[in-house]
Amino acid sequence: MAGWLAPDESVAVNLTVNGEARQAHAPPRRTLADALREEGFTSVHLGCEHGVCGACTVLIDGAPVRSCLMLAVQGRGHAIETVESLCDGDDLGALQQAFDDNDALQCGFCTPGFLMLIEGFLRLEPEASRQQIVEAVSSNLCRCTGAVGIVQAALDFQSTRRRSP
Amino acid sequence: MKPAPFAYAAAESLEEVLALLGEAGDDAKLLAGGQSLLPLLAYRLARPSHVIDIGAVPALDAIDERDGRLRVGALVRHAALERCELNGRWQAVREAAALIGHLPIRMRGTLGGSLAHADPAGELGVVATALDADIVLRSVRGERTVPAAEFFIAPLITAAAPDEVLVEARFTAPAGGFRSVFEEFSPRVGDFAYASVAAGCRVDADGAAHDVRIALGSVGPTPIRASAAEESLTGSALHDAAIAECARMAATACDPSAGDWHADGEYRRALVASLVERALTRLRDTP
Incomplete structure (x- = not known):
């Protein structure tokens, strides 16, 4: 039978991040977002910390999820992906390049969340229409550049992936 | 925006959940998908002494249609409900699931969590109310079912006691061509709805409506069944005037004090009338 973890008890939490096994240490109340940042995955940005802005979006078993709305201990046994996994070696990955090409960012704070949101959404719905992409992008907030460039980047990335999946 | 400290245990079976609930006392919270609980914890609106994670409890994630009922396990995620194959009888369930929050919320959020959270804007509670769902609750004392009308x-x-866990919702709808739909209005996709409507009916060979079901969300402290509006349409053909009269009656079923600074009571009533009209027209016009 599973035992209780005390409120202040820091426990080892085995996480798989971008294919790599990591052991975080966290008390029960630590969010997955905070635990990932403490493990060095500082692409996980925290805007609102209550599930509204989407800046902390990561993939859990391939699905886009808000990591501020998960406890670190809930991440055990799941495959987690962050923006670091999108890079092509030292170069930008195709989705990141599409953001650059379409001026889909200004300050960049929300960008990692948008990248993981779009990556996850297009894995689920590779043939999504423009309208479906617009709705998916509305999950996250961007306070400086707006959604037009982001939607265009997603469309460009979708056609790139169609050509060379 | 960090949760206050709590003790935590991850249950591996329903029996374990019940045992842990017994150990934790009245100040425990169950954690499933966490999409309502985690914001409450972050705001410290909820400060439970104990959190019991039921996310890995097996056999609570089935969607199963039998004996005229749709049984949905507590851990079925909204994204799964939205994508499952259901016939027109249960279409309101699927349409409602697709309108819950945003994609990342639906990836984690669960039916049981949504019903147990009992937010008056929660889409699934409105469908449960329209489709006479029985909410199945389990405790060490045994299992009981509570009709949605009494659950919220x-x-x-x-109506769930502190030692009970919601394990399943059983939606009910008549056989013989009954169909259901869901409509809501929110200012932006993914926002809390200002008003929502789950509606269903069966249309006989003469074009008359029977088994009319209409429930409203976001316009009172709990989902509301618009019984007088249902009766007004029963036996009547679904022509525009009958639909308009039914929509008008449904609007009067709203709690006029349900308004807030997002949308006042009168506005919400007007939305209910439009949404009922839209839902019934769709039931009439879609083959």
Whole structure:
């Protein structure tokens, strides 16, 4: 039978991040977002910390999820992906390049969340229409550049992936 | 925006959940998908002494249609409900699931969590009310079912006792061509709805409506069944005038004090009338 973890008890939490096994240490109340940042995955940005802005979006078993709305201990046994996994070696990955090409960012704070949101959404719905992409992008907030460039980047990335999946 | 400290245990079976609930006392919270609980913890609106994670409990994630009922396990995620194959009888369930929050919320959020959270804007509670769902609750004392009409008591308050866990919802709808739909209005996709409507009916060979079901969300402390509006349409053909009269009656079923600074009571009533009209027209015009 599973035992209780005390409120202040820091426990080892085995996480798989971008294919790599990591052991975080966290008390029960630590969010997955905070635990990932403490493990060095500082692409996980925290805007609102209550599930509204989407800046902390990561993939859990391939699905886009808000990591501020998960406890670190809930991440055990799941495959987690962050923006670091999108890079092509030292170069930008195709989705990141599409953001650059379409001026889909200004300050960049929300960008990692948008990248993981779009990556996850297009894995689920590779043939999504423009309208479906617009709705998916509305999950996250961007306070400086707006959604037009982001939607265009997603469309460009979708056609790139169609050509060379 | 960090949760206050709590003790935590991850249950691996339903029996374990019940045992842990017994150990934790009245100040425990169950954690499933966490999409309502985690924001409450972050705001410290909820400060439970104990959190019991039921996310890995097996056999609570089935969607199963039998004996005229749709049984949905507590851990079925909204994204799964939205994508499952259901016939027109249960279409309101699927349409409602697709309108819950945003994609990342639906990836984690669960049916049981949504019903147990009992937010008056919660889409699935409105469908449960329209489709006479029985809410199945389990405790060490045994299992009992509570009709949706009695399950929702007030905003964030349900008939579930502190030692009970919601394991399943059983939606009910008549056989013989009954169909259901869901409509809501929110200012932006993914926002809390200002008003929502789950509606269903069966249309006989003469074009008359029977088994009319209409429930309203976001316009009172709990989902509301618009019984007088249902009766007004029963036996009548679904022509525009009958639909308009039914929509008008449904609007009067709303709690006029349900308004807030997002949308006042009168506006919400007007939305209900439009949404009922839209839902019934769709039931009439879609083959």
